[in-house]
Amino acid sequence: MSWLLAFAALLLVTVGLLLLRGTLGKAHIALAYLLVVLGGSAAGGGLLGIALSVAAFLCFNYLFLPPYSTLVIADPLDWLVLVAFLATGIVAAQLLSRAQQRAELARRRTEEVERLASLGAETLNVGRAEDALGAIAGVIRSALGVGGCEILVPGEQPAASVEGEPRWELSMPLRVRERTVGVLRLSNDTPIVLEPDARRFLDALAYYAALGVERVRLTAAAERAEAFRQADELKTALIATVSHDLRTPLTTIKALAHELAARGEEDALSIEEEADRLNGLVADLLDLSRLSAGELPLRIELDAVDDLVATTLDRLRGRSAGRTIRVTRTDRDVSDEPILFARFDLAQSQRALVNLLENAIKYGPPDEPIELWIARVGDRVRLTVADRGPGIPEEERALIFEPFYRPKGARPDVGGAGLGLAIARRIAEAQGGSLTYATRSGGGSEFRLELPAGTAAELAYVHGHFMPDQP
Ligand code: ADP
16 A cells, blocks of 8 residues: 555656756755655655665656656766665665664564563452463463463463454463473464564563462462461360360279279279270370470480380380390491490380380281391481381381371271371481381381480590490
């Protein structure tokens, strides 16, 4: 259209100039044509400018340079005029169109920045993270001028902004820090072809969308974590209250059963045993809630590990069902410490070790001895309880340390509330140690209880003051 108008203008100007041919100088004609060329390239771009320059050049030569109505030029100086005219026309057309392109680019960039700013505002201002996704989809759709934009997140309703019934689709992954968090789907009623510029802008928009998706995920995770925390607090409080309230009646029952047993009542003995068992469970529950809240009082002292082992085996006497527990110091050949010292609370560490040994007794085969290996490992002392039982399947290794966890296939003949390992691990950790599981080579389980070893300075003190005769 602009080409037609430009050539019509050229024609009009030429007719006008022809009418005044006798009175006008060459400079007037050149200026009039230059105006047409500039007007044309401003309206229709550089190519039109060049085409107009060439056409005007021919008209100028044919109609206004003598001899008229031929392309022959009589005065050689007229060549200079013509060439200067053509060069000026073409250069001016080029410069004008380049300036216009720059202006257009600047306008587009401004628009992009405005869109991105509004996206940022949408992402941050909308109260619910899910609503932000819908708003982002809307901004992307209008920014790219397509019929629809959807943001798809696994496990969530898609956030969409769609108008009409677009048939062509273009999908791209939404990524945050190398991780794909969702998919952006554009749709349109004509094929979607993106220029490099639009593609770059789309990348920026997609990053915003990905951040929006990430925000939804983090918000949901934070809400879940908060719900878990509250539920956990409630559970701990409930356990503490219930187990505390159970203690008094249990003590009364036990005292009454004891009295009845003394009077020769036969059933009273089993009542007393059951009361004892329940008492143990209640004590475990109470301690677990105290350990979870970090409120179990601990008396951590430097002590010989041999003492811990000896007193633990003493506590187990009568409960080991005739099983052999073999104690071995496994680092004798590498360690020059004749006695291992560690920092621990004697009563609580005994309890952790008793739980491990009782499990080995419960779950290990009766004809295999239970091993208790003692060794210094770096700045820790490790007590390993090893059995030849069934071991723990890979997928349950983390779960067995959770309170109340008993595997689905747990042997029904082996009682337990699933508290032993949870308590043992918490006791170990409360003392700066750890309790971990490892498979035993040749079959079975290894439970490794580690406690902080005495430091060199502490040991020197112990050796110097309490064991002067030690080598
Ligand atoms: P409980 O023995 O009272 O069920 P624990 O916390 O001591 O609770 O143990 C949790 C679960 O871990 C047990 O139910 C058992 O399935 C498994 N487990 C613990 N110790 C062993 C072991 N030495 N060998 C095989 N399985 C074990």
